[in-house]
Amino acid sequence: MTLSATGVLIALGYILMLAASPAVASRIGASRDMFILKQVIFLSIAGAIVLAVSSLSLTGVRRLALIGSVVALAATALTLVHGVEIKGARRWIALPLMSVQPSEFLKPCFAVATAWLLARRRTQRYFPGLLLAFGVFGVILMLLKSQPDIGMLSVITMVFMTQLFVDGLPLFFVAAGVAAMGGAFMMAYIVFPHVRSRVERFLHPNVGDHYQIDTALRAFGNGGLLGRGPGEGRVKDLLPDAHADFVFAVAGEEFGLLVCLGIVCVFLVIVLRTLLKLMREDDPFVIVGASGLVTGFGLQAFVNMGSTLHLIPTKGMTLPLISYGGSSAMSIALTIGMVLALTRKRVGSNAMQERYQPAGDALYRRRAA
Incomplete structure (x- = not known):
């Protein structure tokens, strides 16, 4: 079911790119x-990544994640x-294509x-898993703050806090973490002008430029229940990021409320299906890992759709597998592939060993004994 829902998102990505991108390309003087x-190339590669990563063993997923973390950090x-600096932020590395x-x-x-x-510290008493996790998170915090x-x-x-909570962090520390995030947000509001500008524009409709949000909201109103029809939308001619950050507005104008609700349901299927499968798991590595992955996936979708609908302050974040x-x-695709690899049913004589031994779960040792 998760793989089928992922295929639906990829198909929607093709359809909405056909609807939104030609007008954006013409506006910048490029080929339509x-x-x-x-x-088409990106989504084809994404589909191949989902299939390849989903076939990995738990050990393979762990090794891929550790190597990927080192490479991504560097x-x-x-x-x-x-x-490459874009709008005052250095977040991208330019490659030929x-x-x-x-x-x-x-x-x-x-x-x-x-x-x-977090899972390894369950069997190795003196393994500083929690300390190492916080250390890596601190490095990520400094890097992303510097970009910014x-x-x-x-x-x-949010992904890190969710994983700590699922792993058994006491509620007192969860509340302390939420309070710390609130304080960090206030500091970001004070320190970063672009954060302050977005929050003020969200809270005060008469402050600053609201052109993009107002245009997106009008697009949803023009679309109504069934939409104006494929190719009949106007928001793609007005917004510079109609194919990326505001692709949900294009869907609302051309295909209507019902299709937008269908897109939301597809994301919910992936998130809820994964969480329901985790309720039958007893391997902490699988539970904590898949919980973090699906939390990040769901949050990204919510941030994009919520900012387009003016439910939260605007943030340039793509709609998974649909935005350009x-x-x-x-x-x-890497996220979905890892989720499938962690949660898929395993058969055969080595299924139990593969499932518990890599995470170092004490349950494996007790059953073996």
């Missing part, structure tokens, strides 16, 4: 098919020196690496 052709640090945002890949790899660190990328930092922080973007599509 430029974004479409690129996204690449994120590299953006501060040789990164595309720009890569390393922090996108850091999100799923860090979630699985954290799960391994407060939105990505907020998502990774190579880094986003491939990192989301």
